[in-house]
Every structure is written in structure tokens, then in C-alpha cells.
Amino acid sequence: MLSRTSNSSPATRHDTSFLPSALMPRIAMPRIPILLLPITLVVIISLIVLAQQHPHTAEYLDIKSWSSWTEKFYRNRHEGASRLNLTLAGNELRYQMAVAQRKEIMAQLPPDTPAFADPFASKYTLWDLVIPAFSCPFPVYRVGNMADGGKYVCGLERATHQDRCIIYSMGVERQSSFEQEILHQSDKCEVHGFDFSVTKWGPELLNDHEVNNRSHFHQYKITGKDNHNASPKEYSLSGIMKELGHDFIDILKVDIEGSEWRTLYELIASFDGKPLPFGQMQIEIHVGWTPEMKTMKAVEGWWTMLEEAGLRAFWTEVNLGDVNSVRRGPIVAEWSFINIRGNHALLNDRLPDYP
Numbered sequence: 551m552l553s554r555t556s557n558s559s560p561a562t563r564h565d566t567s568f569l570p571s572a573l574m575p576r577i578a579m580p581r582i583p584i585l586l587l588p589i590t591l592v593v594i595i596s597l598i599v600l601a602q603q604h605p606h607t608a609e610y611l612d613i614k615s616w617s618s619w620t621e622k623f624y625r626n627r628h629e630g631a632s633r634l635n636l637t638l639a640g641n642e643l644r645y646q647m648a649v650a651q652r653k654e655i656m657a658q659l660p661p662d663t664p665a666f667a668d669p670f671a672s673k674y675t676l677w678d679l680v681i682p683a684f685s686c687p688f689p690v691y692r693v694g695n696m697a698d699g700g701k702y703v704c705g706l707e708r709a710t711h712q713d714r715c716i717i718y719s720m721g722v723e724r725q726s727s728f729e730q731e732i733l734h735q736s737d738k739c740e741v742h743g744f745d746f747s748v749t750k751w752g753p754e755l756l757n758d759h760e761v762n763n764r765s766h767f768h769q770y771k772i773t774g775k776d777n778h779n780a781s782p783k784e785y786s787l788s789g790i791m792k793e794l795g796h797d798f799i800d801i802l803k804v805d806i807e808g809s810e811w812r813t814l815y816e817l818i819a820s821f822d823g824k825p826l827p828f829g830q831m832q833i834e835i836h837v838g839w840t841p842e843m844k845t846m847k848a849v850e851g852w853w854t855m856l857e858e859a860g861l862r863a864f865w866t867e868v869n870l871g872d873v874n875s876v877r878r879g880p881i882v883a884e885w886s887f888i889n890i891r892g893n894h895a896l897l898n899d900r901l902p903d904y905p
């Protein structure tokens with residue numbers, strides 16, 4: 551076994567490189583001949599000057615022209631901004647760089663390029679261009695069952711350890727392990743499920759009497775408008791929130807088997823540019839389950855709509871169970887989005903990291 555106690559062994563130095571410098575083992579400085587210092591200095595200065603003449607910026611992007619976030623990022627660096635604000639601003643900058651690359655490639659693709667082309671027919675698949683380029687500024691956990699049912703959540707403690715924590719779940723289907731685990735995480739949480747195609751929660755939640763008194767099932771259809779005389783009853787998201795007395799949804803889970811394209815379009819349109827009333831969204835996406843959502847361009851247009859509404863993808867997981875059992879392309883995938891607009895726990899730099 552390698553010794554891990556000696557400060558001078560290369561293995562130890564390598565192993566501790568992630569530590570803050572104050573915790574690094576002290577290593578004796580080698581003696582440098584006095585003439586080397588000015589020479590080194592000249593070399594370093596030349597390198598810095600050269601680097602500024604050839605900035606590491608791709609030609610398609612003038613970094614400083616990007617969105618007010620970028621402006622804020624540069625300004626705040628000198629104004630004692632919080633770690634969270636700087637992280638969010640930096641993440642947004644990276645995100646916009648990914649969007650710029652995506653748009654550039656998309657513009658070169660024939661308009662009918664399929665999301666997942668036949669073998670050797672295209673250099674790109676949809677999931678090469680649409681990527682989770684935003685980084686959640688808190689720990690990311692996978693919540694719920696392994697395989698189908700689990701979802702990646704950003705900053706779970708922040709979302710759940712508040713005075714009140716509201717989870718909405720559109721499409722309850724057969725699986726409630728995600729909702730069940732969140733209810734166990736905090737007794738402040740309540741879960742509301744909406745599904746007009748079934749009559750109750752999945753078995754995990756139904757049989758868990760410790761927490762299922764904080765779960766509520768509604769046989770409603772969530773769309774863009776309120777039509778309570780329809781069968782099933784139709785609700786807009788703001789309509790149902792008003793009826794249930796909620797002003798914010800901490801986690802919105804959407805698993806509606808291909809209806810997500812239309813539903814999200816109607817839901818976002820109904821807010822007319824105002825910030826969406828949820829902190830994050832876990833959504834299963836089914837490419838090509840509706841005939842109009844088979845091409846790169848169609849999905850990319852929809853994705854841009856989510857982005858303009860303030861949603862930023864931070865995680866994805868292709869449903870490999872689906873790929874394997876049906877032997878088809880990766881057309882079903884879980885995606886997690888954080889909402890960078892509005893005021894909520896994931897954007898609030900006055901909350902403790904672990905409430």
C-alpha cells in the first residue's frame with residue numbers, strides 16, 4: 551500500500567490538490583538562482599499580453615455582449631457579490647455560449663433533419679445540441695426509484711426545508727416513488743398530483759401511511775386555460791394554484807407521455823412573459839411521440855421557448871430502460887430545469903446553504 555502520510559511523496563501531493571491552499575501540506579520551496587526571477591517575470595508578462603491579443607473566445611461569440619446577466623457578472627465581481635449570484639451569473643454565461651453554438655449548428659442543418667437520424671446519416675443527434683449546459687449551484691440528488699421513476703433535483707434541502715414546500719406532479723401514472731421520497735425528506739412538504747387518465751397515486755405513495763396524508767390527487771387536466779365544465783376538468787396552472795391557495799411551486803414534475811410539447815407551450819403562453827411560478831421542473835420528454843415533434847428544428851424551437859421563459863437545463867438522463875427493452879433510439883429522456891427568473895429558494899443568496 552502507498553503511504554498516505556508522508557508530505558513529500560508525489561502521491562500525497564496529488565491526492566490533496568483539491569484542498570484549499572491553507573490545508574495543503576507545506577512543501578519546501580526550492581532555491582531559485584536570483585537571475586531566473588526577472589527572466590521568469592518577463593516570460594509571464596509576455597504570455598499575459600499574448601493571451602489578451604488572442605482571447606480564448608470562439609469567433610461566434612462576443613462574450614461581453616451577452617445579456618444583462620453577463621454585464622451583471624462583470625460588474626458584480628467588483629461589488630462584493632455573493633457566491634451564489636456569481637455562480638448563477640457564470641453559469642448563465644456558459645449556458646449562453648452553448649446556446650450560441652447550438653444555434654450556429656442548427657442554422658446549417660437541413661430543416662427536416664430528424665432528431666435521431668438513420669445510421670451514418672447525420673453527424674448530430676438531438677442530444678448533442680440540446681445539452682444540460684447550466685449547472686445547479688447546489689448539490690444535485692437523484693430522488694425516487696432507480697431506473698424509471700427517479701429524477702434529478704437541484705438543491706433539494708433548499709426547496710424542501712422552508713415554512714411551506716409545494717410539489718406539483720403532472721402525470722402520476724403508476725410510479726410515485728419520487729413524490730414519496732420528497733414527503734419523507736421534509737414534513738413541511740405537500741404533494742399535489744394531476745392526472746385525468748388514472749384515479750389515484752401509484753402504489754408507493756398509496757401504501758405509505760406515514761406520509762400519504764400530505765399527498766392530494768386531482769383528476770384534472772392542466773392546460774393553458776380554465777374550463778371547469780369540461781370532462782375531465784381543465785385548469786391553467788395559475789387557475790389550479792389559486793384554487794389550492796398556493797403562490798409558488800417548489801418542484802414541478804411533468805411526465806405526461808408525449809403531451810408535454812403542447813402542455814408546456816400552453817402553460818408558458820398563459821404566463822405571457824411573467825416569471826413562471828415554479829423553482830425547478832423535472833420533465834420526461836418523448837421525442838417523436840407526436841408526429842410534429844420528430845425533427846431537430848421542431849424540438850429546438852420548443853426548447854428555445856423554455857429558455858426564453860427562464861428555464862435552464864441542468865441535468866439529463868436518457869431512459870435507457872426504454873432504449874434497451876424496445877430497441878430503439880434514445881427518444882425518451884428525463885430532463886431537469888432550474889428557473890432563473892422570479893424569487894425563490896434556489897436564487898436567494900440570503901438563505902443558508904443547508905437550511
Ligand SMILES: *[C@@H]1O[C@H](CO)[C@@H](O)[C@H](O)[C@H]1NC(C)=O
Pocket residue numbers: 630631632635899
Ligand atoms: C444577488 O442577486 C439578487 C437578485 O438579483 C439581489 O437581490 C441581491 O442583492 C444580490 N446579492 C448581493 C450580495 O449582491
Ligand SMILES: *[C@@H]1O[C@H](CO)[C@@H](O)[C@H](O)[C@H]1NC(C)=O
Pocket residue numbers: 759760761763764
Ligand atoms: C400525517 O400522518 C402522520 C402519521 O400518522 C402524522 O404523524 C401527521 O401528523 C399527519 N399529518 C397531517 C398533516 O395530518
